[in-house]
Amino acid sequence: MTIGIIGLGYVGLTFAIAAADKGITVYGVEKEKRIKQSLAGGQAHFFEPGLDDKIKECMGRKFFCVEEFPRDVQFDAFMITVGTPLIGQTKEPNFDYIVSSLKAFRNVYSGRELVILRSTVSVGTSRNVVLPRLQEMAEDSGCAPMIAMCPERTVEGKALVELTSLPQVVSGNSPQAVKMSHKLFKQITSKVIEAESLEEAELIKLYCNIYRDMNFALGNVLNVAAQTFGLDGISVIRNANEGYARSNIASPGFVAGPCLEKDAYILMNNMQEGKSKDFIYAARRFNESLEDDVVCWVERKIGAPAQEKELLLTGMAFKGVPETSDLRGSSSVYIARKLKDKGYKLRLHDFVARREELQELNLGEVYDDLNEACEGIAGMLALNNCSRYHTFHFTQGMEGVRILDIWDCCDELKEREERDTIGNMLIEEKI
Ligand SMILES: NC(=O)c1ccc[n+]([C@@H]2O[C@H](COP(=O)([O-])OP(=O)(O)OC[C@H]3O[C@@H](n4cnc5c(N)ncnc54)[C@H](O)[C@@H]3O)[C@@H](O)[C@H]2O)c1
Known part of the structure; x- marks a missing residue:
């Protein structure tokens, strides 16, 4: 099979490589220059175990990162994996990227290829937003477009393992679309589940x-x-x-x-x-409210912001296990923003996230070395559950430093009086 993928972000790139590794020929288009440059050097733009080695193996053999899809290649399917971000305060999803992504294969689409939506969308989007546009694109061909919604359910940090082991949910707007999406995913994983409709697949995800x-x-x-x-x-x-x-x-x-x-x-x-x-x-909303609880803890335990009261926020990636470099949607980043807005001076550290991406946040000085980052701070907030905290040896002594070890991970600091975890950080306030 030969497929074209639009968007080589987290979902698109991991799928492209998993598919190429199983013998499927994959052409991928990506609009971000830095991602293309990174791929040209045989590397993903994010950390994912095993991915870089596989990119080097597949690149130029089964996986091709191209500026546009070649006209002389017969595609079986196109897969859309572009982002579906939320907009502003109202948090409504924006599906504009999906609509624009159709342009990427307009010139090579004959109306007979399967179009797979892999991005996460509201129920009804495949049928009501994407399908009518495919019908327009296929108007002259006389073909009835085939669309499939095949959602992504892997966990970051284990994507390559899970893509080939988790059951994959497929669906389609016709029996032929279901059959084709089943055939594609069956080449990658052993269990394929056919949802009753596009909408069922959207809702399952x-x-x-x-x-x-x-x-x-x-x-x-x-x-x-x-x-x-x-x-x-x-x-x-x-x-x-x-x-x-x-x-x-x-x-x-x-x-x-x-x-x-x-x-x-x-x-x-x-x-x-x-x-x-x-x-x-x-x-x-309850889960989101924990970020404000952390800010309250800082105000209570460390007091008002002051030049000499620097805070270290370590564990900026959105989770520590499995390890990821991903800062998107990270509570640590939202907490850092709230603290900075209140006037606190911040230092940032993460064991896995990339220095440049931490710098781009523009929230505080970035440190590569956790001990160096601890020098002279008033408070340390360890915000994700990276397993490296368990064995980390703090050489700074940390006397007088207020510690919020959210996930109870810093084993060496467990006995410290001035240390709280998520389990007791509210107690003084509530009793
Ligand atoms: N990250 C995850 O773990 C995950 C898991 C399941 C589902 N999803 C969903 O999958 C979708 C993609 O997520 P992601 O994390 O991969 O996002 P991402 O932002 O990492 O990747 C999307 C990529 O598409 C590219 N792109 C956008 N429009 C393009 C176009 N017209 N042509 C070429 N490239 C284009 C962007 O530059 C970006 O690199 C979202 O809907 C998300 O909710 C993500």
């Missing part, structure tokens, strides 16, 4: 993430409730779960990243008003 959002919200609600009784939330959850399979209460923490911060809003975008929507919204 969204709700898989909302399910996680809500599950994490349950842990976060208990954590906050426990602290109103003066109890440590982490301890309550750990002991509630211990040996008791019917309770699998999630550990408290930020629920963030480019998918979880968005998908509830993408679903709610055109969902009927009512109790289901209210419930989804409440869970999302």
Whole structure:
């Protein structure tokens, strides 16, 4: 099979390489110069285990990063993997990138190729936004366009493993579209699930993430409730779960990243008003509120901003396990913005995120070395759960430094009096 992918971001590039590795010929187009330059050097523009080696193996053999799709190649399918960001305060999804992405294959589209939507969209977008435009594009061919919604459900940090092991949900606007999308994904993974409709596939994708959002919200609600009784939330959850399979209460923490911060809003975008929507919204808002709790902790424990009171925020990527360099949708970044807006002077550190991307945030001085970053600070906020914190040896002593070790990861600092975690950071305020 030969496919063309529009967008070589996180989803497009990992899929392109997984497909090329399974023998599918993949042409990819990408509009960002820095991504193309990075790929030309055999590297992804983000950290993903195993990806760079595979790029080097596949590039120029089965994977071709091109300026435009070649006219002399017969494509079986085009796959759209462009971003679907939320806009401003209203958090409505923007599908303009999807609409413009159709231009990328307009010149080589005959109307007979399958068009696969892999980006995350509101229910109905494949049929109501994309399909009519394909019909226009195929008007002269006399063909009825085939569209498939085949959502991406892998976790960042394990994409290559999961793309070839997770069940892939496929769908289509006709039996032929379903058959073709099934055939494509069957070359990559062993289990393919045929959704009943495009809309079912869209909803499955969204709700898989909302399910996680809500599950994490349950842990976060208990954590906050426990602290109103003066109890440590982490301890309550750990002991509630211990040996008791019917309770699998999630550990408290930020629920963030480019998918979880968005998908509830993408679903709610055109969902009927009512109790289901209210419930989804409440869970999302609760998870988001943890960022303000951290800001309150800083104000209480460190006091008003002052030149000499520098704060170190470490763990800027949206999660630490599996490791990722991704700063998109990261609660750490939102917290840094809120603190900077209040006038705090910040230092930033991350074990995995790229220095240039941290610098681009323009939120504070970036440090590569955590010990160097700790020198002379008033407070340290360890904001993600990177496993490297467990064994990290702090050489600065950290006397007098207020520590918020959100995920209870910095083993060497556990006995410190002036250290809090997400499990007790609200206690003084609530009791
Ligand atoms: N990141 C994830 O883990 C993940 C997981 C599941 C689903 N998704 C969804 O998949 C979609 C893509 O996510 P992502 O993280 O890969 O986003 P991304 O921003 O990393 O990638 C999109 C890429 O498309 C490129 N692009 C946009 N318009 C283009 C055009 N017309 N021609 C060529 N290139 C174009 C952009 O420059 C960008 O590099 C989103 O809808 C997202 O919600 C993401």
